[in-house]
Amino acid sequence: MAAIGAAVEQGRAGDAQGAREALAALWARVGAEGDALHRCSIAHYLADLQDEVVEELAWDERALDAVSTLSDERVRRFHDSLQVRAFLPSLYLNLADAHRRAGNRDEARPHLAAAVAGLDVLPDDAYGAMIRAGVENVRVALDEGSTARLVP
Incomplete structure (x- = not known):
């Protein structure tokens, strides 16, 4: 989650391409079947960094798909208020x-x-x-x- 957060901050600081590359590398590392919190977070932020709305939609759909397998227990291990x-x-x-x-x-x-x-x-x-x-x-x-x- 720290690496995801760092990539998001990179994008917010104006380096969209660098953030896109960092998040794509994290997605490759986590994999399409990896931890649901990681997949949801990566896909959610990658969607915002896309130049084409069709690509944005694809990442938004991946985020929603990931959240469908996410549990409150898992998100509370990251932060107890979630x-x-x-x-x-x-x-x-x-x-x-x-x-x-x-x-x-x-x-x-x-x-x-x-x-x-x-x-x-x-x-x-x-x-x-x-x-x-x-x-x-x-x-x-x-x-x-x-x-x-x-x-x-």
């Missing part, structure tokens, strides 16, 4: 947004609904506010028929 259900709003939001940007409005809506259904588990902090705002922004963009990338 629960798997709290991962879902962000994962579904990302899928909804990527489908929207790909022009797949009918596929975006159920993912957005799933994100909304999980908002109650999010904390009342900056992270929770960011996901709630993202849900609203994607909802508005979907209603307007926009496929443009949203500005954070």
Whole structure:
């Protein structure tokens, strides 16, 4: 998880290519059947680093697939306050947004609904506010028929 975090910070610092390479190397090391927390985390962050929405969707789907096999016991070994259900709003939001940007409005809506259904588990902090705002922004963009990338 430390290596994943370091790669994410590398991307946030402006080195998207380096972060993409580091996360791809970690994905290769973990493998498609490896630890679900690692797979979910790597795929979730790799999705955000893709240039093409089709590739982003593929990584978002890998993240959601990984979380389906993740247990609360496993995430609590990483941090005792975590629960798997709290991962879902962000994962579904990302899928909804990527489908929207790909022009797949009918596929975006159920993912957005799933994100909304999980908002109650999010904390009342900056992270929770960011996901709630993202849900609203994607909802508005979907209603307007926009496929443009949203500005954070």
